[in-house]
Amino acid sequence: MSNSAASAILTTTDLSEAMRAVRVLLGVADASRAEVDFEAVISSRDTLARVRRILPGLEWWALAGKEHGSSETGEDAADHLPIRVSDWGRPLDRAEPFVAALGPDSAAVRWDLESWLAVPEAGLEAISQKYAYLTLTVNSRDLYQDEPSPDHTVHVHVRDRNGDQTARAHWLADRVGGRFTGRVETAPL
Incomplete structure (x- = not known):
């Protein structure tokens, strides 16, 4: 197992602005075989x-732990709220409807990209799928929904052979009108 460095490049209270940034970033990546992963904390029956x-x-x-209820037991999730949910390897077209369905609940949506493309004019080499991810945290500042907040953060996961992930984070932030502040979280892959 390896880890990824998730760099926060845009935080906004405007969810449509965060989704616009995600679409721009998908446009500067190879998303030809990308998949989306979802994690969330769901608090209401309507959101569920x-x-x-x-x-x-x-x-x-x-949320209190699997021993208090889980999908493994066949119980009704609505009887155990709040709950954590996850789903993996879904098509890209599921991401925006999922985000719209959340309401005030918090989530992390991660796009597993084929690669970050080379940007020769910026001196950036291509970054392989192993280190090319994009995460949007909704109503949370962190990747794990431990810091609920009224805003949304776009994180880019980058690592290249030369170890210059900061230059890529700055370049990607510039594409979306954001700013890499140096806030980085470790994300197990």
Whole structure:
């Protein structure tokens, strides 16, 4: 198992601005075989119903721990709120409906990219799929929904052979009108 460095490059209270930034970043990556992963903390029956329409097979477990209820037991998730949910390897077209379904609940949506493309004019080499990710945290400042907040943060995961992830983070931030502040979280892959 390896880790990724997730650099925060844009934080905004405007969810549509965050999604616009994600679309721009997908445009400067090779997303030809990209997939999307989802993690969230769901607190209400309404949100759970909306999310299940988009991701009907998601896994869940009680926030208090699996021993208090989980999808493994066949119980009704709505009886165990708040819950954590996850779903992996979904098509890109699931991301925006999922984000729209969340309401005030927090989540992390991660796009597993084929690569970050080379940018010769900026001196940036291509970064392989192993280190090319993009995460949007919704109603949370961190990747794990431990810091609920009224805003949303776009994180880029970058690492190259030369170890110059900072230059790539700055370049990507410039594309979306953001700013790399140096805030980086470690994300297990």
